[in-house]
Amino acid sequence: MATLESYGREVHSIFQLLGEKENDITLSMSWALTKCPEFLKAVVQYICGLVPDTDAITVMNQKYDADTGITDIEVTDHRTFHIIFEAKRGWLLPGEEQLTKYSVRLAASTAAVKQIATLSECTQAYAGAYLPFTVAPNGVPIRHLSYREVYQMALDSRAASNHEQKHLLAEFCDYLREVMTMQKKDSNMVYVVALGTQKPNGCDITWIDIVQKYSKYFCPAGGNGWPKEPPNYIAFRYYGQLQSIHHIEGYTVSRNMHDEIPEMPDEVWENDCYIYKLGPAIVPGKTVKTGKIFRNGRVWAMLDTLLTCDTISEARDLTQERLG
Known part of the structure; x- marks a missing residue:
């Protein structure tokens, strides 16, 4: 079979052609619900606790109402x-x-x-802590459903589905795997941060120790120059030079760093933080000095420039030149 590429990226699922924005995700899920009755049955049963007659169900995507706006998906019999x-x-x-x-x-x-279901990458624990309420003021209950749970339902529904539905659910699962990471797989941009030798407030180990001991790193989830979405790669500099580059294998969002790093204090912060799970270290084959970067400055650079330039600042400048 031929290989399909779209915008320079290989496409493995028809759902990828729609995109990964919120409207694209809901349209993809609406189509899978409509075409795969076992999957539809599993989702409705999870949310409402009843086994529906799928032939009597209508799935509505982006339904408009003058008073209450546009809903992502409505499912009803x-x-x-x-x-x-x-x-x-x-x-x-x-x-x-x-x-x-x-x-x-x-x-x-x-x-x-009647039920409202929130749908996102958030875990049940996170949603339980930060949803505004689980029952609306008028008594309508609210339940969370993570993309990982949707993925598992789609996967499990394949066993009782026909051949065509199995194939569609397999493609939907491929798509959800992309949605669950939300990282740009084709990006070779690296976010370079400075690691301090000091310990975070209330922590028993240093920033460097956290990376080396747990292969993890945490930072604010956007704001003040921090990325709003997890990058594909992150690099650490300390002792005046680039030390390592890591692929970000996965991430969670939390307000309590103790959940992932036991040495951190068991306290809830006001804002969300990304906790990145780091892949194996890519160590430069030569010394790459920091160069002209502020002490705690954070910069973006293409992966190949960090491995070939003499300084991080040179890699940053070359990256900016390429990007025009």
Whole structure:
């Protein structure tokens, strides 16, 4: 079979052609729900606790209402149950205002069981801690569903599905694997940060120790120059030179660093942090000095420039020149 590339990237699933924005994710899920009754049955049963007649269900994508706006996905049999899904890209959750609007919309439904389901990469523990509420002011319950759980439902549903549905669910699972990481697989950009020899506040080990002992690194989830989305690669500099480059194998979002790094204090911070799981170290084959970068400065550079230039600042400048 021929290989399909789109925008220079190999495509393994028809869902990838739609993209990875929130609307693309919900359209993909809507199609999988509609075409794969076992998957639809599993999702409805998880959210509402009942086994539906899939032939009686309508799946609506991006449905508009003048008073309550546009919903991502609505799934209903118009009698027994009515679910509104609100999807977010990455580790995000909808706010109180949005959830309240959707609860008002569901209040007008004639279905016996009414449910809002939030959908994102957030784990159940994270959603349980940071959703505005689990029951809307008008009594409509709210339940979270992570992409990882959707992935597992789609995977498990293949056993009872026909050949065509198995194939579609396999492609949907391929797509969800991309969605769950949200990293640009084709990017060779590296985020270079300075590691201090000091210990984080209340911690028993240094920043360098955290990277070397746990193969992890944490930082704010956006704001003040930090990336809003996890990069593909991260590099660390200390003692005046580049020490290592790591592929980011995965990440979580938390406000308590003790969950991942036992030496950190068991306390909840005000803002979210990314906790990156680091792949094996790529160590430069020569000494790459820091160059003209502020003491705690963070820069972007292409992977090959970090391995060939004499300084990190030179790699940064060459990267900027290439990007125009």
